[in-house]
Amino acid sequence: GIGFSMSSAVVTGVVDQLREFGETRRGWLGVRIQPVDEGVAEALGLEEARGALVADVPPGPAADGGIEAGDVILSFNGEDIDDMGELPRVVADTAVDSTVRVVVYRDGRTRTLNVTVGRLEEASLAGAEPEPVEDDDKDTGPATATVSGMNLIEMTAETREEYNIRADINGVVVVEVDQSSDAFARGMRAGQVISEVGQRAVDSPDAVADAFASAADAGRKSVLLLVRDNGEPRFVALDPTL
Numbered sequence: 001g002i003g004f005s006m007s008s009a010v011v012t013g014v015v016d017q018l019r020e021f022g023e024t025r026r027g028w029l030g031v032r033i034q035p036v037d038e039g040v041a042e043a044l045g046l047e048e049a050r051g052a053l054v055a056d057v058p059p060g061p062a063a064d065g066g067i068e069a070g071d072v073i074l075s076f077n078g079e080d081i082d083d084m085g086e087l088p089r090v091v092a093d094t095a096v097d098s099t100v101r102v103v104v105y106r107d108g109r110t111r112t113l114n115v116t117v118g119r120l121e122e123a124s125l126a127g128a129e130p131e132p133v134e135d136d137d138k139d140t141g142p143a144t145a146t147v148s149g150m151n152l153i154e155m156t157a158e159t160r161e162e163y164n165i166r167a168d169i170n171g172v173v174v175v176e177v178d179q180s181s182d183a184f185a186r187g188m189r190a191g192q193v194i195s196e197v198g199q200r201a202v203d204s205p206d207a208v209a210d211a212f213a214s215a216a217d218a219g220r221k222s223v224l225l226l227v228r229d230n231g232e233p234r235f236v237a238l239d240p241t242l
Contacts, residue, residue: 027094028120030060039237043222065115075103145205149181152205171195196226215240
């Protein structure tokens with residue numbers, strides 16, 4: 001009593017690939033993406049919450065084509081991307097080695113990039129070993145600040161060791177989060193690293209506080225943070241006034 005159905009277009013594409021190559025080939029873009037919610041859209045200045053937000057761009061076709069972390073992919077190969085989940089399907093269905101137009105939203109305007117699609121089956125995300133980051137010795141203790149319910153501390157050799165932060169990750173370390181705060185509700189936790197605020201790199205707790213204050217003074221309802229959790233990047237939109 002259980003039936004399965006599949007689009008004939010999918011079957012035809014698979015059969016054509018098997019006839020030509022003797023195997024299936026799926027397109028590969030090489031990005032890590034996340035949804036665009038209302039908070040992210042407001043923080044970026046998008047008129048509506050749509051597209052796929054690029055959280056990270058490892059070496060691959062996307063990086064070669066100029067796609068950057070923080071871009072919102074609005075269209076791929078002529079197909080509008082209204083929801084993040086649409087992008088992997090569209091990319092997988094695109095012919096390997098074909099060059100396609102990708103429309104992204106960046107810095108308040110759209111840009112059209114040309115990207116050559118790779119092959120998913122051959123994709124490798126292995127990277128070079130990160131160079132160690134040296135910390136200068138200081139007589140005073142590390143700088144700290146409290147922002148939106150988060151206690152922050154500057155990156156030092158000690159904080160790297162305590163929270164097991166890789167040498168290639170820079171930014172400001174979260175050491176405590178008020179459980180009643182908007183930040184906690186949106187997934188901010190101790191040990192995470194804030195690398196960017198408002199798509200600008202930050203290297204001190206004061207820089208984070210200043211960016212939040214500037215966003216609040218400008219009447220922004222959301223400010224966008226690039227957060228690295230166990231090395232994995234994601235964007236978080238927080239209300240700068242809370």
